Amino acid sequence: MLVLRDVSRTYQDGQPVHALRATNLRVEQGDYISITGPSGSGKSTLLNLVGLLDVPTAGSYLIGGMETADCGPATLGAIRGQLFGFVFQAFHLLPGRTAVENVELGMLYGPHTRRQRRSMATEALERMGLSHRMHADPRQLSGGEKQRVAIARAVAARPRVLFCDEPTGNLDTTNTAAVLAVLRQLNQDGLTLIVVTHDSQVASEARRRLRVTDGVVDET
Amino acid sequence: MRTRRRKERDEIGRLGIERSRLDIRDLFREASVSVLSNPGRSLVTVVGTILGAAAFVASLGLGSTLNQQVSTAFDLRRATEVLVEPEDQATTDGWLQDAAIGRLTRLNGVVAAGRRVSLGERPMRRMIDLRQSSTGVPVIGADPSALQVMAPRLTVGRSFGEFHERHATPVVMLSTTVARQLGIHRTGVAVFVADQAHTVVGIFHDVERRPEAMAAAIVPYSAAERLDQSGASQPAKRDVLVETSPGAAQLIGRQAPLALRPEAPAELRAVAPPDPRTLRQEIEGSTTRTTLLISGVALLMGTISIGNAATSGVAQRTGEIGLRRAVGARRRHIFGQLVLETTVLGGLGGAVGALLGVLTISIVSVVNGWTPAVEIRSALFACTASTIAGLLAGLVPAARAARIPPVQALQR
Ligand SMILES: Nc1ncnc2c1ncn2[C@@H]1O[C@H](COP(=O)(O)OP(=O)(O)OP(=O)(O)O)[C@@H](O)[C@H]1O
Ligand SMILES: [Mg+2]
Numbered sequence: 001m002l003v004l005r006d007v008s009r010t011y012q013d014g015q016p017v018h019a020l021r022a023t024n025l026r027v028e029q030g031d032y033i034s035i036t037g038p039s040g041s042g043k044s045t046l047l048n049l050v051g052l053l054d055v056p057t058a059g060s061y062l063i064g065g066m067e068t069a070d071c072g073p074a075t076l077g078a079i080r081g082q083l084f085g086f087v088f089q090a091f092h093l094l095p096g097r098t099a100v101e102n103v104e105l106g107m108l109y110g111p112h113t114r115r116q117r118r119s120m121a122t123e124a125l126e127r128m129g130l131s132h133r134m135h136a137d138p139r140q141l142s143g144g145e146k147q148r149v150a151i152a153r154a155v156a157a158r159p160r161v162l163f164c165d166e167p168t169g170n171l172d173t174t175n176t177a178a179v180l181a182v183l184r185q186l187n188q189d190g191l192t193l194i195v196v197t198h199d200s201q202v203a204s205e206a207r208r209r210l211r212v213t214d215g216v217v218d219e220t
Numbered sequence: 221m222r223t224r225r226r227k228e229r230d231e232i233g234r235l236g237i238e239r240s241r242l243d244i245r246d247l248f249r250e251a252s253v254s255v256l257s258n259p260g261r262s263l264v265t266v267v268g269t270i271l272g273a274a275a276f277v278a279s280l281g282l283g284s285t286l287n288q289q290v291s292t293a294f295d296l297r298r299a300t301e302v303l304v305e306p307e308d309q310a311t312t313d314g315w316l317q318d319a320a321i322g323r324l325t326r327l328n329g330v331v332a333a334g335r336r337v338s339l340g341e342r343p344m345r346r347m348i349d350l351r352q353s354s355t356g357v358p359v360i361g362a363d364p365s366a367l368q369v370m371a372p373r374l375t376v377g378r379s380f381g382e383f384h385e386r387h388a389t390p391v392v393m394l395s396t397t398v399a400r401q402l403g404i405h406r407t408g409v410a411v412f413v414a415d416q417a418h419t420v421v422g423i424f425h426d427v428e429r430r431p432e433a434m435a436a437a438i439v440p441y442s443a444a445e446r447l448d449q450s451g452a453s454q455p456a457k458r459d460v461l462v463e464t465s466p467g468a469a470q471l472i473g474r475q476a477p478l479a480l481r482p483e484a485p486a487e488l489r490a491v492a493p494p495d496p497r498t499l500r501q502e503i504e505g506s507t508t509r510t511t512l513l514i515s516g517v518a519l520l521m522g523t524i525s526i527g528n529a530a531t532s533g534v535a536q537r538t539g540e541i542g543l544r545r546a547v548g549a550r551r552r553h554i555f556g557q558l559v560l561e562t563t564v565l566g567g568l569g570g571a572v573g574a575l576l577g578v579l580t581i582s583i584v585s586v587v588n589g590w591t592p593a594v595e596i597r598s599a600l601f602a603c604t605a606s607t608i609a610g611l612l613a614g615l616v617p618a619a620r621a622a623r624i625p626p627v628q629a630l631q632r
Contacts, residue, residue, distance in 0.1 A: 044631065048627045051546075053545075053546060053625075053626045053627045053630065054625070054627045063235070064234070064235055066231060066234065066235070071228070071231055072224055072227065072228040072231070073550065073551070074225075074228045074232070074239055074240065074550060075228050075231040075232055075235075077240045077545075077548050077549065077550045078232050078235075078237050078238065078239055078240050078548060079235065079237070080545075080546055080547065080548055081240050081547050081548015081549075082237040082238070082548065083235065083237060086546045086547075086630075088630055090539070090630075092539050092540070092542075092543045092630065094257070094540055095257070095258075096253075096256075096257025096258055097253065097257055101253075105543075105544075105547065106547045107547075108242065108246060108250070108544075108547065108548075108549075109240040109241060109242055109544075109547060109548035109549045109550075109553060110238070110240070110548060111237075111238040111241075114245075114246070153547075
């Protein structure tokens with residue numbers, strides 16, 4: 001479904017940094033993939049390339065057999081918005097908007113009506129066990145609750161692939177366990193997961209494990 | 221362009237998804253929620269605009285309020301008065317005769333015209349008090365028409381009239397100032413004016429024209445002629461006082477010398493106040509110029525302050541912008557929302573500022589007892605201009621925000 005062929009990414013400000021060297025990877029529907037490695041090894045770079053938040057400097061990346069390098073910006077935006085979901089270490093919830101409004105924001109640019117967005121957001125928060133926090137301001141939520149709101153936002157529109165960059169990086173063990181349980185359930189329901197982490201407990205959940213060292217990716 | 225769009229539609233169709241979109245209601249909702257959910261940031265953004273709009277509306281409104289005050293004052297008093305005097309005080313023949321005054325009175329626009337003679341200071345004292353020393357008081361002789369032009373406002377008693385004039389009756393009207401100096405509070409009292417006995421018939425506290433009468437004693441013109449002949453240190457000054465209908469003063473000023481002295485009009489000089497309309501135009505001209513300057517500065521101030529705040533707002537919001545891009549927003553969606561936000565803020569700031577301006581005008585007017593002249597057009601203009609300022613100020617920061625790559629925005 002997602003195919004990377006000799007994909008690499010080099011940052012060119014002053015001294016060139018080879019953040020990712022020629023990488024080959026195939027992601028199938030329903031995969032649960034973890035990406036680990038030392039700090040600065042290129043984990044986020046890989047995740048962002050696969051998630052279409054960034055573009056490779058060389059190589060070929062195909063989605064459903066379609067070459068992404070040839071796609072227009074509208075196509076890439078539509079793929080990010082409707083096929084992909086994103087969860088980051090720093091939640092990125094907007095203050096001054098309730099949990100359910102934050103979840104709705106994930107579908108704002110998609111094809112759904114306002115009414116549909118509201119019911120899908122409500123349902124997603126219920127799945128995350130947050131029915132009682134629906135109208136709370138993110139500033140009033142615990143770290144674990146915030147991350148579950150962020151996950152609800154990422155999955156409410158039922159994407160095919162969920163990208164997580166250090167989803168438990170800001171959480172204690174209890175909240176980490178809760179988030180992992182949520183991710184496990186989503187994967188069992190058929191969602192493809194790609195999770196960057198340096199937490200071995202998180203990595204052990206995945207069925208496929210990638211290790212990045214100095215921009216080189218190895219599957220173990 | 222056309223082909224790229226078709227190609228993209230094709231690509232998106234093959235993946236079974238739809239193009240990213242943001243309908244107009246969602247755009248407005250997002251912009252207004254953004255503005256309202258961060259009131260602190262919004263206030264910082266528009267504070268310059270609020271002040272600018274308030275200054276604009278207040279200065280314009282106060283300008284026209286003052287203008288109106290000035291016009292009212294001029295219309296009521298000075299604009300209906302003309303004074304005719306000879307170039308040389310020795311010219312006494314002809315122009316003071318009844319026939320001459322009659323010609324002047326018949327001119328269109330003349331309400332009243334009469335003779336006046338100013339005798340300068342003369343010794344005055346109460347008759348019954350022999351020990352009282354005399355006080356020097358300016359004495360004015362005025363015929364009934366001249367008295368009508370001066371229009372003294374009486375506290376007690378009455379004015380003298382045709383009968384007194386015809387018989388040169390020794391009567392006198394005193395201003396309150398003079399009456400107090402002489403210790404007189406009622407009419408019927410006899411006073412010496414330059415050693416001739418006069419009866420006080422009225423005491424006045426104000427005059428409508430010729431304020432110099434406020435410090436004087438007024439006697440009939442004919443009675444003053446007798447006083448004049450009884451020998452004085454200062455020469456008498458003669459003139460003709462004219463009351464005109466509103467707006468006619470300038471015209472009558474030009475016609476009066478000819479009416480009074482057809483054989484040699486150049487020997488007379490008419491003094492008419494400046495036309496209030498010219499005066500008003502002058503004031504309006506200067507307020508318009510000031511207002512244009514103020515509004516220009518205010519608009520610039522508003523634009524710069526919104527632009528500044530929006531630029532730092534974009535810096536604070538890179539995370540949000542990155543997130544919107546990640547969930548499918550295209551650059552144009554980011555650009556549109558941010559420009560709309562500054563536009564809405566500009567409009568709100570303009571409205572609040574206009575309201576503050578109107579409030580300022582009302583308070584200042586109430587305190588000073590003026591009639592406030594609020595121009596609704598200036599308030600509307602302030603709102604419109606601030607909205608445009610918001611729009612212009614948003615363009616650059618919004619374009620910059622739309623160029624932020626999503627990765628960079630999310631990695632913090
Ligand atoms: N925008 C950028 N410009 C230049 N160099 C960059 C940029 N982003 C990342 N890098 C460099 O690329 C390399 C890989 O970065 P990356 O963020 O992928 O590492 P990471 O494995 O995610 O690290 P961490 O565990 O600390 O998040 C690092 O050396 C980093 O300094
Ligand atoms: Mg990283």
